[in-house]
Every structure is written in structure tokens, then in C-alpha cells.
Amino acid sequence: MKLIELMKMTNLNKFLAAGLVLAGIGLASSANAQTELLVGGGNATQALLYDRVTNFLGGPSNYTLTTKSTTPPVRSYVSKSTIPGYTSLGIVTIDFSLLGGVQGLSDLATQTAETTALNTSVVPALAVSSASPIAGSVDPTYLSGTTTLEVGYAYGVYSSESPDLVEVTNITERQANYFEGANGTNFPAVLLGGTSTSDAVYLVARNTSSAVRTETDANIYFSGQTIVTWTNSGGHIIQDAAGGQSSGSSVRTLLEDIPNSIGTLAFSDVIPYNGFRTLNFEGVTPSVANVQNGSYPLWYYEQWFTNNNSSYALTPNQYTLISALQQAYTNSTYQSSNTNFTGGYYIPLANLPVFRTSDGGPIQSSIY
DSSP: OOHHHHHHHHHHHHHHHHHHHHHHHGGGOOTTOEEEEEEEEOSTTHHHHHHHHHHHHTSGGGEEEEEEOOSSOEEEEEESSOOTTOGGGOEEEEEEEOSOHHHHHHHHHHTOOEEOTTSOEEOOSEEEESSOTTTTTOOOTTEEEEEEEEEEEEEEEEGGGOGGGTTOOEEOHHHHHHHHHHOBTTOOGGGGTOSOSSSOBEEEOBOTTOHHHHHHHHHHTOOSSOOOOEEEETTEEEEOTTSSBSSHHHHHHHHHHSTTEEEEEEGGGTTTSTTEEEOEETTBOOSHHHHHTTOOOOEEEEEEEEEOOGGGOOOHHHHHHHHHHHHHHHOHHHHHHSHHHHTTSEEOGGGOOEEOSSTTOOOEESOO
């Protein structure tokens, strides 16, 4: 059995075993009990998370949904009654605060409360991240993760807003590294294979709370420098004081506003959108097939993390709920048939014949 297969099975079995034991403790709970679960972390897979939660709750007629107009949105799902097969959980509330994979890991590790769509303050019980704690400079001591799928990243361009980038189809590791620290007025299109020597090419990046930012930087070996990223303020292009955007949708909006700009995005935030195109990396097209054959390196595993510090123990009901959602999320039939997978935005674990053991690390074959 290959290393990544063993890792996946061991993590999942440990996680589910803990959940089943603790679920047994809670079987005597009253049906009038309540269970709340705050999910923090990245927003690259939010469509999958929302899909699995609404499926678990039984569809729109069986829950109420409250959202807050933030970027990305904060959501809270509340069941209208107990859930068949899980009546011991009582009324279930599932909150989402998907502010970025690294932010989610940090808040989980420190048990920092987040504000829900219901305007309550709740500490996260689960963090979803496609960056590892170490890569995000988060103390991993008490964090335990189970691998759920693979997320790819790409450099994206909005074609109609980038006339000087028409001939720019590729970016290399060294170009990408230099681009992060010296773009804008210091970076004409000719440095990426374009023809213009008098324009400015702007980077629109995710912020440091994001796994997209962390994993992209890990793969291009960008470190120890101050990133230069840009935003639009009243029609003026200015350096982004926040150091980047909090979601892929915000990056897309700026790519449509800032001429000759290039953004860093998850596959799911660029591939399906009309008018956008991706740049090849080291001559290789960002695609599921090229991740699978080991030639495209901008990717890493998404994992679901819990905090195992006894001081922050999850309740038996929370373990039961996380286990149920995770099994629905990683179900092989679901992952092989859902349009987010078949459309080429994510890769099911069963379809990944390569593996790596660290963020941005060497890619190895699972077959040979």
C-alpha cells in the first residue's frame, strides 16, 4: 500500500473510530438536545461543503438559512426538527465562517471565537484547509487532519481587460517568484513573453489567511519578501493595504477592473468562469489530467482538522456530526459524480496516482 493511501485510511479510521466511541456515550442524550458546529477554513470548496450540509439536513424545507453579506459570506444552517438517524443530536446548527484555510487553522488551534450569521460568538470545532498547519505557521501540536480531496491552483487572467497579456500564456517558477515582489509599474508584459515594454502588469493575490496564497508561495519558493498586490479604490489602482483578497470571487472582481492583471486562484474560482483563462505553469496547462500525471505542481490536499487538546474537547454530538458530514463528503460515488469533480475543479482521492508529503514538496508516483 502506498504512503498516501495508508495515510488517508489511517487518518479516516482514527477519526471515525473516535467519533463512534463518543457517539455511543451520547446515545442517551435527549432528543431535545441541541448540537452546534462551527466550520472555519478555506472557501475554495464551499460549494461542496454547502451541498453536503444541505443534503444531510434533508433539503431546504427542513432547515432555515441565515447569511451575512460579507466576503466570503458567513452562513448558518439550523434544522427545523431532529434528523432521521441522528435524533440524539437534537436541533442542529451548522455555522460556516470560511475566511481562509490558514485563518481557520489558526482559530481552531487557539480556539478563537468567530461571529456567526446568527450574530453569536462560537469557537470553531472543525477547520477545512488545503494548506497544512506548518505551512501556514500554525502550531500543529493538537491538530489532527483527515485528507478529503485535492485542490489545484492557477494563475488567472480576465481576457478583455488585459490586451497586453494576449501573448502571455505561461509563467515560470522564477518569473512567478519575481512577479510577486516586483509587479505593477516595475513589471512590463515583455517580462512574461508579451510585446509591451511600457505597460504595467499587476498581481491580484489572496491574503495570508488563504491556503491558495500559502500553497502558491510554497510551490514557487516565495519567502522572506514583501508581496506586492493591488486593488481598485474609486477607479484608482493602489497597493492593497490588506495584503490580498479574502476570497476567489474578490480576486475575479479585481481582475475585471484592473487592466493587465494576473490573479492567484483555486481551479474552482477560475476554470468555470466565462471570460477568464489560466496561464500555463512551466509550460504545463492547469488541469486535473496534468495534476494526475505529475506534471502540474500547483496543488495540495484538502484536510478536515479538529483540535485534540483535552482542554478543548469536542462533545460526543459534535464528533457524530463531523463524522457523518465527512463520510458524505468523501463518499466515492459522490466524488466521482458531482459536477464540481467531473467539471475538473477538484480531484477525488481515488483518482490521484501521485502524492506529495509536504506543501510544495516533491511529487512522487503512487503506482511505481
